[in-house]
Amino acid sequence: MRIALFITCFNDTLYPDTGRAVVTxxxxxxxxxxxxxxxxxxxxMHFNTGYRPDAVPLVARFARTFAxxxxxxxxxxxxxxxxxxxxxxxxxxYGHAGLQRQVADLVPRVYEFTEFLTDVLGATDVGxxxxxxxxxxxxxxxxxxLRLGDRPLRLLRGVRDLDLVDLPAAxxxxxxxxxxAVKNADTSAAMLADKADGVLxxxxxxxxxxxxxxxMHIGGGLxxxxxxxxxxxxxxxxxxxxxxx
Amino acid sequence: xxxxxxxxxxxxxxxVWLGAPSFPDAARIALGDTRLRAxxxxxxxxxxxxxxxxxxxxxxxxxxxxxxxAIKNRTARHLDHYLVRLEESVTAAGGTVHWACDxxxxxxxxxxxxxxxxxxxVVKVKSMATQEIGLNEHLxxxxxxxxxxxxxxxxxxxxxxxxxxxxxxxxHKNRTEIRDLFTAEMGRWGQPAxxxxxxxxxxxxxxxxxHLREKFLTAKVxxxxxxxxxxxxxxxxxxxxxxxxxxxxxxxxxxxxxxGIEKVIPTWSDLEVFLQLLPRSSTGERMNPYTSxxxxxxxxxxxxxxxxxxxxxxxxxxxxxxxxxxxxxxxxCSACLNVCPVFERTGGHAYGSVYPGxxxxxxTPQLVGIEQAASLxxxxxxxxxxxxxxxxxINIPEVLxxxxxxxxxxxxxANRLPTAEAVAMKAAGKVLDSPRLLAAAQKAAALGGRxxxxxxRIGRLPGPLRGWSDTRDTPAPPVESFRTWWRKNKExxx
Numbered sequence: 005m006r007i008a009l010f011i012t013c014f015n016d017t018l019y020p021d022t023g024r025a026v027v028t029x030x031x032x033x034x035x036x037x038x039x040x041x042x043x044x045x046x047x048x049m050h051f052n053t054g055y056r057p058d059a060v061p062l063v064a065r066f067a068r069t070f071a072x073x074x075x076x077x078x079x080x081x082x083x084x085x086x087x088x089x090x091x092x093x094x095x096x097x098y099g100h101a102g103l104q105r106q107v108a109d110l111v112p113r114v115y116e117f118t119e120f121l122t123d124v125l126g127a128t129d130v131g132x133x134x135x136x137x138x139x140x141x142x143x144x145x146x147x148x149x150l151r152l153g154d155r156p157l158r159l160l161r162g163v164r165d166l167d168l169v170d171l172p173a174a175x176x177x178x179x180x181x182x183x184x185a186v187k188n189a190d191t192s193a194a195m196l197a198d199k200a201d202g203v204l205x206x207x208x209x210x211x212x213x214x215x216x217x218x219x220m221h222i223g224g225g226l227x228x229x230x231x232x233x234x235x236x237x238x239x240x241x242x243x244x245x246x247x248x249x
Numbered sequence: 250x251x252x253x254x255x256x257x258x259x260x261x262x263x264x265v266w267l268g269a270p271s272f273p274d275a276a277r278i279a280l281g282d283t284r285l286r287a288x289x290x291x292x293x294x295x296x297x298x299x300x301x302x303x304x305x306x307x308x309x310x311x312x313x314x315x316x317x318x319a320i321k322n323r324t325a326r327h328l329d330h331y332l333v334r335l336e337e338s339v340t341a342a343g344g345t346v347h348w349a350c351d352x353x354x355x356x357x358x359x360x361x362x363x364x365x366x367x368x369x370x371v372v373k374v375k376s377m378a379t380q381e382i383g384l385n386e387h388l389x390x391x392x393x394x395x396x397x398x399x400x401x402x403x404x405x406x407x408x409x410x411x412x413x414x415x416x417x418x419x420x421h422k423n424r425t426e427i428r429d430l431f432t433a434e435m436g437r438w439g440q441p442a443x444x445x446x447x448x449x450x451x452x453x454x455x456x457x458x459x460h461l462r463e464k465f466l467t468a469k470v471x472x473x474x475x476x477x478x479x480x481x482x483x484x485x486x487x488x489x490x491x492x493x494x495x496x497x498x499x500x501x502x503x504x505x506x507x508x509g510i511e512k513v514i515p516t517w518s519d520l521e522v523f524l525q526l527l528p529r530s531s532t533g534e535r536m537n538p539y540t541s542x543x544x545x546x547x548x549x550x551x552x553x554x555x556x557x558x559x560x561x562x563x564x565x566x567x568x569x570x571x572x573x574x575x576x577x578x579x580x581x582c583s584a585c586l587n588v589c590p591v592f593e594r595t596g597g598h599a600y601g602s603v604y605p606g607x608x609x610x611x612x613t614p615q616l617v618g619i620e621q622a623a624s625l626x627x628x629x630x631x632x633x634x635x636x637x638x639x640x641x642x643i644n645i646p647e648v649l650x651x652x653x654x655x656x657x658x659x660x661x662x663a664n665r666l667p668t669a670e671a672v673a674m675k676a677a678g679k680v681l682d683s684p685r686l687l688a689a690a691q692k693a694a695a696l697g698g699r700x701x702x703x704x705x706r707i708g709r710l711p712g713p714l715r716g717w718s719d720t721r722d723t724p725a726p727p728v729e730s731f732r733t734w735w736r737k738n739k740e741x742x743x
Contacts, residue, residue, distance in 0.1 A: 011731050013681060017691045018724060020731035027739075039735045045681040050674060052631060054653035058678035065682060090650075148633035177590045181630025188628060189716025190277045194286075194594045195630075196720065224721030227706060 008070050009037050010078040010114075013045035015237075019216045022079050025243035026117055029130050030077070032243075033121075037077075042069045048086040051094070053183045060098045063091050067106040075124060076114045079239045081146035081214045084116040089149070116146070117239055118155045118214055129162035134244045137167040139208035141199075141222065143215040144177050156214055156238055163241060171211075172202040180221035196225045203233055212238040262562050263352040263383045264617045266411065269601025271624035276595040285421050289596050292420050293587045299533025300584060300638070306535075307525070316522045318642040321578035324514060325568060331480040331513045332559060338483025342545025344555040352382035355560050359384060359472065359505055360391045362556055366503050368393075368470045374487060374494040375399035376474025377581060378507045378560055380412065380603045381616075384472070395472065396438065396464045398493040400457050407434040413597030413605060415583040416531050421596050424448040435460050461493060471501040471552070475508035476580065477523060478557070481516045484544045485557065488527055488537050498541050504552040510559050511577040523580060526640035530582035563616035572651040576611045578641045585635035585645060591628055600625060607635035611648040619655045620663070626652035669713075684732070691730040698726040 007030065011023040023039075030037050046066060047059030066087065070076045078084050088111055095107040121127045140160060146152040160168050179185065179195025199222055203211050209232075213219050216237050223235030269275065279285060304310050324331055336346040349355035359379075363371055371388070373379065373395050385395040385406075397406040404419040405412050407430050412418030419427070428448040435442040440460045446452060473494065477486040485506055487494045498504060514520065528537040546555050568574050586592045586606030597605030602613040602622065610629060614622040626649045635645040660668060667675075680686045701707055702725030710718040717723075729737075 013687065016687075016731045017694060018726055020727055020729060020734055023731040024734065039732070039739065041732060041736070042684055044684055044687050047681075050678060052650055052653070053670075053674065054626075054650075054655075054657035055671070055674040055678070056654045058674055061678065061682045144630065144632035144634075148637055175634075177630050177632035177634070179590065179630060181632070184627070184630045186713060186717050188273050188276060188591075189719065190273070190280050191591055191595055191628075192630075192716075193720040194280050195590050220724065221721060224723055227722040228720060 005035065005074045006072065007035055007037050007075045007077055008073040009039050010043060010046075010066075010070065010076050010083070011039070012078060012080045012083045014083075015079060015216055018220070019237065022216055022237040022239050025237065025239040026077065026079050028243040029121070029132075029239060032131055033125060033127060035125075038073070040069045046083045046086045046091075047094070048083060048090075049182060051086065051090050056094060057098060060094055063094045063107065064099070064103055066091065067095075067103060067110055070110055070114075071106060074113060075120060076110070077117055077120045078114070079117045079214070079237055080216065081116050081143055081150050081152060082217060084114055084119075085145045085149035087111060087114045116150055116152065116214060118146075118152060118159055119150065121159060121242075122155045128158045130159065130242050132162070132242045132244050133164040133166075133246055134241045135165035136209045137169055137207065138210045138212055138241065139169050139171045139203060139206045140174075140238070141171055141178065141203075141211055141213040141218065142174055143213050143218045146214045147175055152214065159242060160212070160238065163244075166241070169206045169208050171208075172205055173198070174202075178218050178222050180218045182217070185221060192221075193225075196221060200225045200229065200231070204231060208233060210241070211235050212241055214238055262617050263381050264563070264604070264613055265602045265621055272599055272601070272628040273624060275599040275601060276591075276628070279595045279599045284423065285596055286594060288421060288423055289593055292417065293593050296417075296533055296587045300530060300587065303529045303533050303535055307529075313522055313526055314640055314642050317526055317580075317640060318578065320514060320519050320522060321641055322575075325511065325574060325577055328510065328513070328568065331515055332510055334480040334515075335478055335483060335513050335557075336559075338479075338481060339485075339545060339555075339557050340483075342483045343547075344483065344545040344557055347556060347558045348561075349558055350561045352560075352562050355382050355507060355558055355562070356384055356387040358558055359507065360388060360393070362503070362505050363388065363393050363470055364391065366470050368468075368503075370394050370396065370464075370468055371470040371472050371505075372396050372398050372464050372468040372497050372501065373402075373471070374473045374489065374497040375402050375418075376472065376507060377415065377603060378474050378509050379472060381509075382507070382560065382562065384507070396461075396468070398461050398464065398497055399489070400454065400491055400493070403457055403461070404430060407431065407438065411598060412603070414586060415581050415605070415608075416586075417583075421598070424450060424453060427453055431456050431460075439463050461496075465493075465496040465500055468497075468501050470503045470505070471497040473497055473504065473506045475506050475512050476527070477520060478508060478513050479515075479517050479520065480513050482544055484517065484542050486520065487539075487541045488524070489539050489541075490532065490537055492539055495539050495541050498543060499551050501552055503554040503556075504543075505556045505558065507558045507560055510561055510564050511579075527580055527582050530580075530584040530638070530640040563618075567612075567615040570615065573611070573615050573648055575643045576608065576615060576645075576648055578643055579608050579612065580641060581608075582640055584638040584640060588634040588638045589629075590632060590634070591630065595628075600628070607645045607649075608643070611643075611645055611652060614652055614656070619652060619659050623656045623659065626650075626656055688730065688732060691726065691733075695726040695728055695730070699728070701725075
C-alpha cells in the first residue's frame, strides 16, 4: 500500500513534531510513508473565510499531488474534513470535468490519522507507552465533522501506563474556528476561558486532540494563564515509547 | 405576488434592527454583562439537556428528522402550487387570503383590516413574522395599540425591549428585573400589578394572567402568527405553552394571521411529523400544552372573520438560492440557539435581528440581503452543533460558509479597492500554491517569530492579530519545518 502523508500547511510550519510522530507510528506498524513535496494546503482558510476562488488552485494541487496513492493520511480532522466535504463542492462549482473526476476519485482515499489506524490498519495498540495523566479534547471536526467517535479514545486506551481522564463539557467548541478567533476575538476568548477551566479541572498533565489548530488556541490560553498543562497532538502520544518522555 | 421594488431601501424588509452594530461589536457588549451570561448559560443548558432526553426516547427520531426535511424540501420545490392550494382551501372555508410581497405591504394590509373593524386595540399571540415586519410599531403609528399576550413577549413589550431568543424572548431578564418591570409598567398598559408584588415565578405569572385576562375579554381583534398551514384543508396551526394563543384565537370577532409563505405544508398527515419534532426540539417536552388549529370561520364558534396574510419579504429570493434555501425549512424551534456556544455567550441581541442564533445567522442575511447583515455568517465557529440539533436537518454550517463567500463577493463588488483581508488572502493563496514560496515563508516566519518570541512563545501582536494575542500565547515557529526535516532526513532513504 502506497501511503502518503498530508502534513497540512499549519502542521508543516508550526508543528513538525506531529508529522514526525505520524511517520514514526506508521513505520513502527511496518508501513512506508511517502511525503510528496508538491503538497501545500487544503484551502480551508480560504474556503471558510469566504474566498472560494482562491482555494480552487489548492484543490487542484491537492488532487494532482496525491493522485497516485492508495491512502492519504493527515493528522488533522479539520483538513481531512475540508478535503472530504468541500473539495467536491469547489470542484463542482469552479473546476472542469477533469478536476471533478480527480477529486471524486481521491476523496474516498483520504483519511484522518486515527481513522486510518483503526479502520484501515485495524490497530488500536500501536506499541506506545506514555506514563502521564492525559485528557482528550474531541475537536468539532473530529466529533461532528468526521464522526471519529471513540477511535481516538480506543487508541489512547491502548497506550501503556497512560491515565486517561474525562474532560468536562468535552463536546463544546473551544472557540478557535480559524479566522473566527480573529474576527470575533472576544467571543472566542469567552469560549476559550470555559474550555481552559474544564482542562484545569481534570488535573491532566497533557491535553491532546486530533487537530493542532484547536490545541494551539487552547494551549495558548493556558500558557497565558501560566498553567503547566502541555498540549500535544495525539500522534505524538502514540509515537512515544519507553525511551521517550 | 406583485413584483418587488428593484432597489429596496436599506432595512425595508425589517428583519434587522436599524442601527444595530455589527456582530463582533454587539457581542463585546453582551460578553461584558456577566449576569446575562450566567442567565443564558443556565437557561440554554437546561433546555439542551431536556431536549436530548426526550429526543432519545423516540427510536425513530432520525427517521422523523429525515421525513421532516423531505416534506419541507418537496414543499419548497412546489411552493407556488401549495400556496395557491392553501388560498383555495382557506377561501372555501370562509376566510380571506391576502398576499404581501414585503413588510410594508403586509403592514398596510393588516392596518387596513384593523381599521375596517373600527377598533383601536388588538391582542397578539407571539408571532415572529409580525416582529419581522415591525407590525406593532406600524400599528402604533396608525393609532392602534397591539398587546403582546405571550408572557415573555409581554415582558419584552413592557420593557420597551427586544426579544433575544426565539422561544424565550425574555431569556436575558431575571425575575427581579421582571418584578420591577411589572410594578412600574403594567398600569400604563392596563390592569396594574398587585401591590407588593414579589419575584416568585408563581406570583409573577399570576400578575401577568390578571393583566392579560382583561385584554382577552375586551379585545375584538386578534393578530396571530402560524406554525403551520395545511394546504389541503386550509387549516392554520399554532403551537404554544401558555394558553394565551388559544384565548387570542377563539375570543375575538376578527382574527388576522400573518405567516411566512414557507410555513405551508401539503397535507394534514404531514403535521404528525412536525408535532413530534417541534415540542421536543424547542421546550424539551413530549407534547406542548396547547395546539390550536382552525379552518376558516364557523357560525357561532370563534371569530366571525378570518384573514390570512401570506408574507414573502425576501423568501422567494431565498428560495432561488440552491444552498441557502434550506434555511426556509426552519420550524422556529430554537434548538440551534440552545446548543450554539456563540449564542450561549452573547445572547440574541448581538445578532441585531428578529432571528438570532445560528438560524438567524443564515436566515437574516438572506431575507434582507447579505449587505445588510454581512457580519452574521461569520458569527460562528462552524462547530456543527446546530446541524446535529436541527430537527429538520438544515445544514447550517454549509449555509454559513456559502453566505461568507457571498459576503466577500458583495464587498468586492461594492468597493473599488480590495479590502486588506482580500489582499492578504490573495497573497496567502499565491504562497500556498507554491511549495517553494511556502518553504521561503516558513523560513521567514521561523526567523521573525523567534526574534519576537520569549521562551519559545510569542506574546502580544499588533494589528488585526491583537484580538487573538490579547488572551493567547502563540508558539514560535520551529527552526525547521517538516518539509525541511523530511528533505534532510528522509529523502536519502528513499
